[in-house]
Amino acid sequence: MLKLERVSKSYGALRAVDGASFDVPEGEVTVLAGADGAGKSTLLRMLVGLVRPDEGRILLDGRETEGGGARVASVAGYMPERFSLYLDLSVEENLNFFADVHGVGRKRREEMKRRLLERTGMEPFRRRRAGALSGGMKQKLALSAMLLASPRLLLLDEPTTGVDPLSRIEFYDIIRELKAEGRTVLMATPYLAEAEKGDRVVFLKQGRVILEETIARLRKNFPARVFRVLPRENVFEALRRVEERGKEEGRRIHLHGRYLRVMVGEGEDPARLVPALSVEEEKPTLEDMYLFYERRA
Amino acid sequence: MRLLYLVKKEMLEVVRQRELLVLLFVAPLIQIVILGYVITTDVRNIPVAVVDLEQGRVSRAVTERLVRSPLFRVRSVTFREEDAGERFRRGEVSAIIVFRDPAAKGRVPLTLPEVQVHLDGVDANSSQIAAGYFNGLIRDVLAREVKRAGAKMPLEARPLIRYNPRLRSINFMGPGIVALLLTILSMFITSFSFVREREQQTMDTLLLSRLRPLEIYAGKALPAVVVGLVDMILGVAVVIFWFGIPVRGNLLHLFPAALLYLAAILSYALIISTVVSNQQQALFFTWFSLVLFLLLGGFFTPLESIHARAPGLMVLTDINPFRYLIKIIREIFLKGNGPAFFWRDLAALAAIALTLTSLSLLNFKRFISR
Numbered sequence: 247m248l249k250l251e252r253v254s255k256s257y258g259a260l261r262a263v264d265g266a267s268f269d270v271p272e273g274e275v276t277v278l279a280g281a282d283g284a285g286k287s288t289l290l291r292m293l294v295g296l297v298r299p300d301e302g303r304i305l306l307d308g309r310e311t312e313g314g315g316a317r318v319a320s321v322a323g324y325m326p327e328r329f330s331l332y333l334d335l336s337v338e339e340n341l342n343f344f345a346d347v348h349g350v351g352r353k354r355r356e357e358m359k360r361r362l363l364e365r366t367g368m369e370p371f372r373r374r375r376a377g378a379l380s381g382g383m384k385q386k387l388a389l390s391a392m393l394l395a396s397p398r399l400l401l402l403d404e405p406t407t408g409v410d411p412l413s414r415i416e417f418y419d420i421i422r423e424l425k426a427e428g429r430t431v432l433m434a435t436p437y438l439a440e441a442e443k444g445d446r447v448v449f450l451k452q453g454r455v456i457l458e459e460t461i462a463r464l465r466k467n468f469p470a471r472v473f474r475v476l477p478r479e480n481v482f483e484a485l486r487r488v489e490e491r492g493k494e495e496g497r498r499i500h501l502h503g504r505y506l507r508v509m510v511g512e513g514e515d516p517a518r519l520v521p522a523l524s525v526e527e528e529k530p531t532l533e534d535m536y537l538f539y540e541r542r543a
Numbered sequence: 544m545r546l547l548y549l550v551k552k553e554m555l556e557v558v559r560q561r562e563l564l565v566l567l568f569v570a571p572l573i574q575i576v577i578l579g580y581v582i583t584t585d586v587r588n589i590p591v592a593v594v595d596l597e598q599g600r601v602s603r604a605v606t607e608r609l610v611r612s613p614l615f616r617v618r619s620v621t622f623r624e625e626d627a628g629e630r631f632r633r634g635e636v637s638a639i640i641v642f643r644d645p646a647a648k649g650r651v652p653l654t655l656p657e658v659q660v661h662l663d664g665v666d667a668n669s670s671q672i673a674a675g676y677f678n679g680l681i682r683d684v685l686a687r688e689v690k691r692a693g694a695k696m697p698l699e700a701r702p703l704i705r706y707n708p709r710l711r712s713i714n715f716m717g718p719g720i721v722a723l724l725l726t727i728l729s730m731f732i733t734s735f736s737f738v739r740e741r742e743q744q745t746m747d748t749l750l751l752s753r754l755r756p757l758e759i760y761a762g763k764a765l766p767a768v769v770v771g772l773v774d775m776i777l778g779v780a781v782v783i784f785w786f787g788i789p790v791r792g793n794l795l796h797l798f799p800a801a802l803l804y805l806a807a808i809l810s811y812a813l814i815i816s817t818v819v820s821n822q823q824q825a826l827f828f829t830w831f832s833l834v835l836f837l838l839l840g841g842f843f844t845p846l847e848s849i850h851a852r853a854p855g856l857m858v859l860t861d862i863n864p865f866r867y868l869i870k871i872i873r874e875i876f877l878k879g880n881g882p883a884f885f886w887r888d889l890a891a892l893a894a895i896a897l898t899l900t901s902l903s904l905l906n907f908k909r910f911i912s913r
Contacts, residue, residue, distance in 0.1 A: 296747055326744060329744065330747060332556060332743065333743065334555075334560060335555055339552075339555060343551075344748075344752075346548035347549070347752035347753060347754050348752055349753045
């Protein structure tokens with residue numbers, strides 16, 4: 247549905263997005279994953295036309311969009327990272343305003359509002375001031391506002407940052423429903439565990455795309471095994487010792503609570519890297535995979 | 544039509560903030576009433592000590608006039624200069640009037656003036672006015688004495704004061720306060736507009752909506768126009784009904800001037816709103832501009848005296864829209880003049896409005912460009 251070709255954007259000397267190319271296929275949930283400052287937000291803002299790319303092309307349904315993404319914005323709903331509705335207005339007033347300025351007719355607005363408030367469980371809070379909502383409810387309100395205009399494409403910038411775990415689960419249930427309705431989702435997140443909810447991931451590092459793959463294929467082809475290792479000595483000490491041995495070794499190991507997660511190739515023994523009290527093999531998570539590719543990039 | 548959605552939203556936001564609502568409509572009324580009493584150049588009840596060394600007919604005549612005049616309050620009549628000097632130093636009186644004893648001529652160092660007036664120059668303005676009153680009073684007594692003696696004064700000045708015959712300074716200030724009301728709130732609301740959207744992260748929401756940039760711009764200015772005009776009408780009502788200031792002209796003539804003026808200052812406030820990075824800065828800039836508008840607009844001091852003291856500042860007064868508005872309002876209220884008399888001021892306002900609106904629109908384009 248959406249295709250980016252060598253899109254770049256610099257702010258002064260900083261290359262926020264550096265020749266990024268990837269696809270957002272119709273009807274799938276694509277997750278844009280990367281650390282803070284990797285360029286996720288800038289990319290999304292370019293897609294809706296809030297930021298003009300310095301170079302590159304953005305194609306919507308195979309047709310180039312002129313001057314950035316104004317045309318994308320006409321079919322997309324964009325939910326910025328920070329809550330961007332009016333705190334002094336009630337839930338309903340926010341929804342009404344959003345519908346009005348997006349040209350949603352009154353009849354359709356009422357119908358959509360009823361459905362969205364019901365679906366998000368916000369019906370009892372209709373009259374509550376947006377400023378008095380919890381973090382999770384704010385996000386649900388923002389999502390509802392975005393959905394009023396029935397966009398085909400949803401661009402979500404860190405939609406669950408600062409949201410409690412229960413609301414997160416609800417939020418992803420809604421996303422799943424939206425996908426089932428045939429909508430396309432592009433979601434940026436720094437939480438790799440959440441990326442698992444998607445169909446595809448695009449890993450970003452310092453404005454560059456370091457990997458673009460379906461999650462199923464990523465799992466299938468992941469070239470390393472992951473072990474949870476309880477080191478014999480203090481965990482920080484153990485980590486430092488490994489890192490001192492060189493970059494290559496250090497890249498394969500990272501801290502995870504009281505444990506170290508160690509990635510090794512087929513047939514290699516993790517205990518050879520760290521003297522261990524216990525070693526357990528685990529299923530690689532997306533976070534492991536991100537770190538694996540990020541450190542190689 | 545879509546523009547109205549934005550106006551409605553802005554109004555809802557204003558109404559939601561109760562404190563702001565009070566600020567918008569109640570505070571100005573309190574201000575205008577207080578300002579009406581406080582901002583006055585009328586001098587009344589000047590405390591005076593009389594030192595009557597002469598103890599003659601003339602000195603008694605003058606003292607009597609002083610006692611009767613509402614302008615002066617005679618605190619003491621003494622026959623020793625030292626008593627009065629002490630009260631003067633202590634600030635109990637701000638003027639001493641000394642009648643010299645003609646018989647003592649040659650014994651005191653100051654021989655020439657038979658009547659001497661000491662004024663406290665700390666409050667320069669009041670002293671100057673007081674000096675004028677004294678002179679008038681003494682001239683009057685003098686003229687009478689001359690007539691009594693059977694002689695004729697070679698010339699007599701009879702100033703005839705028009706438009707504000709009792710020289711009430713509220714008549715001069717009141718219309719100015721109406722201009723002030725029109726300015727303060729509309730400017731504050733507008734200077735907050737965009738920076739508030741930016742602080743709330745809602746600017747993008749607006750830009751991504753179907754609202755065109757011009758609609759966003761106008762949607763921000765219109766509520767302030769409404770608030771400004773409502774405040775102005777409230778102000779006019781208070782000035783007329785509370786202070787009893789006469790309206791000699793057609794009040795409808797206020798509206799074209801008010802609208803041009805609003806176009807100018809709201810454009811200016813919208814520029815402030817796009818260049819500052821938070822609402823505190825907007826508040827500061829607006830306050831600073833407002834004070835300049837007043838000082839360089841003839842609100843307190845006549846423009847002629849600014850011109851005499853600092854000709855360089857005249858350029859600033861020429862581009863100050865407040866100056867023209869206040870002049871027009873005074874013309875309508877006090878002189879009963881219509882546009883035929885103040886079309887030049889209207890034209891100047893229009894030119895300033897046009898320039899500021901263009902600058903503001905260009906600036907807005909830069910603000911929303913990516």
